[in-house]
Amino acid sequence: QVQLQQSGAELAKPGSSVKISCKASGYTFTSYYISWIKQTTGQGLEYIGYINTGSGGTNYNEKFKGKATLTVDKSSSTAFMQLSSLTPDDSAVYYCARGYGLSYWGQGVMVTVSS
Amino acid sequence: DVVMTQTPVSLSVSLGGQTSISCRSSQSLVHSDGNTYLYWYLQKPGQSPQLLIYKVSNRFSGVPDRFSGSGSGTDFTLKISRVEPEDLGVYYCYQGTHYPRTFGGGTKLELK
Numbered sequence: 001q002v003q004l005q006q007s008g009a010e011l012a013k014p015g016s017s018v019k020i021s022c023k024a025s026g027y028t029f030t031s032y033y034i035s036w037i038k039q040t041t042g043q044g045l046e047y048i049g050y051i052n053t054g055s056g057g058t059n060y061n062e063k064f065k066g067k068a069t070l071t072v073d074k075s076s077s078t079a080f081m082q083l084s085s086l087t088p089d090d091s092a093v094y095y096c097a098r099g100y101g102l103s104y105w106g107q108g109v110m111v112t113v114s115s
Numbered sequence: 116d117v118v119m120t121q122t123p124v125s126l127s128v129s130l131g132g133q134t135s136i137s138c139r140s141s142q143s144l145v146h147s148d149g150n151t152y153l154y155w156y157l158q159k160p161g162q163s164p165q166l167l168i169y170k171v172s173n174r175f176s177g178v179p180d181r182f183s184g185s186g187s188g189t190d191f192t193l194k195i196s197r198v199e200p201e202d203l204g205v206y207y208c209y210q211g212t213h214y215p216r217t218f219g220g221g222t223k224l225e226l227k
Binding site for chain 1: 156170209214216220
C-alpha cells in the first residue's frame with residue numbers, strides 16, 4: 001500500500017534550519033511528484049511547492065521562495081524539505097503528499113521554533 | 116492567488132442525515148487542458164487530510180458513495196448522505212488549476 005513516512009518532530013532555534021524527510025513506499029517513486037503543505041491553526045493549509053521526483057525540478061509558491069528548499073534522493077525514494085532562517089512563524093505541521101492531487105499524505109512533522 | 120471560500124465554517128448533522136458544503140473560487144478553475152482541478156479532503160481529528168473527491172466529482176479509491184461532488188467554474192459542492200461517525204472532522208476544498216495552489220479555510224462537521 002502507498003505510504004509516505006515523514007521524519008520526527010523538530011525543535012529549532014530562531015535563525016537555524018531544519019531538514020525534514022518523506023520516504024515513499026508502495027508505488028514507483030518517480031511516477032509522481034511530491035508536494036509539501038504547511039498547516040497552522042491561524043493560516044490553515046498552505047501549499048509550499050512540489051518537486052518532480054524524476055528530474056528534481058521544483059516549483060515553489062512565491063511565499064515560500066527562500067524559505068523552503070525541496071530535494072529528492074531517488075535511490076532511497078525520499079523527498080526532503082529544508083526550511084531555513086527559521087522564525088516563530090515557521091512553527092507548524094508540515095506534510096508531504098503524493099502528486100498533483102495530493103492523493104496520499106504523510107503523517108506530518110511538527111516543527112517548533114523557539115529560543 | 117485564487118481564494119477558495121468554504122461555507123459554512125461549521126456544520127452540525129445527525130447521524131444518518133444529509134448535508135452539503137459549498138466551495139467558491141475567486142477565479143474559474145477550468146484549466147486550459149479542459150479539466151477542472153477541484154478536490155475535496157477530510158481531516159479527521161489527529162490525522163492527516165485524506166483525499167475524498169478529485170476533479171470535482173470523482174470519488175477516490177475506497178471512498179463510499181455517500182460522498183458526492185458537483186459543480187463547475189467557480190462554484191462547487193460536496194454532499195454527504197447517511198452521515199456516519201467516521202465522517203466527522205474538517206473538510207477542505209483545494210484547487211490544483213492555478214499557481215500557487217490554494218485551499219479553502221475548512222468546514223468542521225460535528226454531530227448534532
